Amino acid sequence: MPYAGLHSYHGDGTANIGPGIHLGGLVGFRFQEVVSLNGELTLDRLDLSNLPVGEQLSEFDLVATISPLYSIIDGKLEVAFGPKIGFWIGNYDQTSASRGDGNGTFSGLDLGANLAVMGQVGRHLWLGGLASFDVRTFRSSCFAPPYGKETCANGDLPPADKVLALSLLLMFSI
Secondary structure (H helix, E strand, O other): OEEEEEEEEEOOOOOOEEOEEEEEEEEEEEEOOOEEEEEEEEEEEOEEOOOOOOOEEEEEEEEEEEOOEEEEEEOOEEEEEEEEEEEEEEEEEEEOOOOOOEEEEEEEEEEEEEEEEEEEOOOOEEEEEEEEEEEEOOOEEEEEOOOOOOEEEOOOOOOOEEEEEEEEEEEEOO
């Protein structure tokens, strides 16, 4: 099930993060008709705004989870929901007079939930929407200035990010 939509960050430290592009997909197989086991891969592009003059920051987050779904099917309508657990890694580049120039990574655990509503539009094609909520905890942070040595930290990291995403999705059935 490929999907594309928008995400938004919520909580402490997210005042300068606006809605961004959210792309991904679920691939899996069904047990009986109502339970499926899926792998999910998501790419989020952060939209950062209101930065001080002369500062630039760009970030992409990649999330990989195991995402089982339970489905309720009524004719040509399907509602699927379930938890997800996995890991995430963020890669960023920054130009900053106060924090320094360079690039870095964040990584940690991702816990969340999915809710999908789909309608059958063809013999093997379903169209719908996907709402996802993720809590991304930080386990490590690394930063490398230009021409400098990379340093990493496992303590004193930001609080967990809370990410809400809404997407359009396609489901192909066999």
